[in-house]
Amino acid sequence: MKNWRSVLVVLIIGVSFLAQGCALSYKKGFLDRAANKGYTKEQALAAYYMSFRWYFSREVEKGKYQVVYSRLPMEVVQKQMERYLSDLSAILDYKEEEMSKFLDIHGLRPYFEHQEKVEQAIYARVRAAMIFAKFQELTGTRSYYSHGHGDLSMWGGYDPKIFVITNFDEGLPFRSDVIDKAKASGILKPIETVRVEHSSIYNRKDPDPSDPLDHNKFIWRSKEYSIEAVRYKIVDDEKPRDNYGNYIEAFRIFGGKKESKPALRAFLDGRGSSAIVIVDDDKEGKDIGFGLPDSITTMNENAVLKEESLAGLFPEQENEKRIPPQLKPVRMEIVKIGETVSAWEESKDSKGWTAPEGYQAKPLKNNYNIKIKFVKPEMRDMQSVSMTKKMEAIVKEWIRPGERYAASNFQVLEFFRLKDPYDKEISAAHVRADENTQKISVILLNGEERTGMIVSGNNIFIQENPFAIEYTLGDKRYRIQDDNNDGIYEKRKEISKPVADETGTYAH
Numbered sequence: 001m002k003n004w005r006s007v008l009v010v011l012i013i014g015v016s017f018l019a020q021g022c023a024l025s026y027k028k029g030f031l032d033r034a035a036n037k038g039y040t041k042e043q044a045l046a047a048y049y050m051s052f053r054w055y056f057s058r059e060v061e062k063g064k065y066q067v068v069y070s071r072l073p074m075e076v077v078q079k080q081m082e083r084y085l086s087d088l089s090a091i092l093d094y095k096e097e098e099m100s101k102f103l104d105i106h107g108l109r110p111y112f113e114h115q116e117k118v119e120q121a122i123y124a125r126v127r128a129a130m131i132f133a134k135f136q137e138l139t140g141t142r143s144y145y146s147h148g149h150g151d152l153s154m155w156g157g158y159d160p161k162i163f164v165i166t167n168f169d170e171g172l173p174f175r176s177d178v179i180d181k182a183k184a185s186g187i188l189k190p191i192e193t194v195r196v197e198h199s200s201i202y203n204r205k206d207p208d209p210s211d212p213l214d215h216n217k218f219i220w221r222s223k224e225y226s227i228e229a230v231r232y233k234i235v236d237d238e239k240p241r242d243n244y245g246n247y248i249e250a251f252r253i254f255g256g257k258k259e260s261k262p263a264l265r266a267f268l269d270g271r272g273s274s275a276i277v278i279v280d281d282d283k284e285g286k287d288i289g290f291g292l293p294d295s296i297t298t299m300n301e302n303a304v305l306k307e308e309s310l311a312g313l314f315p316e317q318e319n320e321k322r323i324p325p326q327l328k329p330v331r332m333e334i335v336k337i338g339e340t341v342s343a344w345e346e347s348k349d350s351k352g353w354t355a356p357e358g359y360q361a362k363p364l365k366n367n368y369n370i371k372i373k374f375v376k377p378e379m380r381d382m383q384s385v386s387m388t389k390k391m392e393a394i395v396k397e398w399i400r401p402g403e404r405y406a407a408s409n410f411q412v413l414e415f416f417r418l419k420d421p422y423d424k425e426i427s428a429a430h431v432r433a434d435e436n437t438q439k440i441s442v443i444l445l446n447g448e449e450r451t452g453m454i455v456s457g458n459n460i461f462i463q464e465n466p467f468a469i470e471y472t473l474g475d476k477r478y479r480i481q482d483d484n485n486d487g488i489y490e491k492r493k494e495i496s497k498p499v500a501d502e503t504g505t506y507a508h
Contacts (some may be wrong), residue, residue: 037165070157124289192231210325216497225314226253244272259284320360344491351486353480359408361401369437388425405504414466433506
């Protein structure tokens with residue numbers, strides 16, 4: 001009896017921790033190890049199947065066995081649960097457009113949301129059990145490993161009893177006898193109170209859920225939190241020798257009301273140095289797992305009450321990150337056959353549309369780079385190699401004074417028409433950016449090269465006033481246009497924001 005058991009012990013120990021809960025890895029490792037020990041294939045298979053009964057069960061009476069769940073390390077269960085939750089999160093992510101459409105068409109989103117809650121509830125208990133084991137290890141109430149005589153079971157392994165606990169304060173008591181006795185005796189007294197309130201309307205930008213692939217579209221996310229933390233000390237003398245604490249509790253506050261259980265509990269060493277900190281990220285009445293810890297860590301006592309530590313008690317949960325896309329209304333204009341619908345908005349003011357002020361540095365108004373926009377060749381011309389070019393416009397790219405690569409307020413671009421002969425076909429043209437970003441060279445068809453600066457006001461290359469201006473105002477970008485060269489911009493339309501910031505950059 002002892003002989004075959006000793007054989008199984010050697011084989012199981014050699015592969016069980018390497019397999020990490022994977023049946024295929026365990027089987028292969030077991031059989032390979034048995035072969036290396038000189039066992040035949042039949043002997044190895046017999047030992048492999050016997051290992052499950054002997055290692056993962058216990059004979060309670062002749063012919064009847066009871067599963068020993070603790071053989072399964074909690075870490076393996078946790079990783080498996082994390083994979084489940086990761087898969088469910090991916091399924092429910094609105095950014096996954098195809099999956100999102102599939103769920104909506106078949107009405108499956110509520111089902112998977114329910115499954116996610118179930119898995120979160122299971123995972124919360126598994127994680128709490130692991131944290132409790134770590135808590136006992138840190139507080140010295142029990143060693144993480146507990147070996148019996150000839151027993152391979154490991155304390156801290158999986159135990160299905162965690163799913164039937166109704167009173168977690170009793171089932172997983174994250175407490176200290178010293179603190180409990182001091183509290184009962186009335187000598188655990190508050191010595192410091194910290195309250196943090198924070199409100200930020202424009203806390204951060206997130207991709208627009210209606211169009212998450214467009215990097216220019218975003219929504220603002222706000223952040224608001226209120227929390228109160230109290231440091232306690234065991235005081236059994238009217239004049240204590242130091243102000244080191246023994247215990248800290250922090251409660252989240254919503255609508256002026258504290259949650260029923262602390263979001264943070266810190267057990268201090270009483271010497272002003274080390275603290276064992278247990279944190280519950282879940283909000284009462286909102287998140288699955290409220291009342292169960294999500295993490296345990298050690299830190300310096302003074303770091304516990306710092307604002308950045310307390311602000312971390314308000315993490316954004318996965319379901320809070322999911323914002324369903326807003327369906328935009330489909331607008332339609334009916335016109336007669338042969339007529340067209342213009343994207344331009346006509347100004348109702350006789351003065352026309354105007355660009356926002358403040359992008360030109362006064363009095364010189366010379367804070368701009370120059371860029372050249374060429375006429376795109378038509379499709380029929382693209383079949384043959386053309387040796388000539390035509391400039392469509394000279395663009396003033398307005399920048400912050402003295403900063404070539406920083407766009408001006410409102411990211412303004414002004415488009416100017418060319419004067420004769422530069423509005424005709426030419427051989428080449430480029431900005432001499434290495435010398436000056438306002439200097440251009442134009443080579444005419446006869447080979448003559450003309451170089452000069454695009455200065456403010458009237459000059460030899462461009463007309464005095466821009467025929468179009470593009471600018472960003474708030475979350476939108478506009479283009480206004482003057483078609484009849486009278487200085488009045490009678491048309492405006494919304495355009496897309498540039499995908500990349502190429503202010504001050506030039507192709508080589």
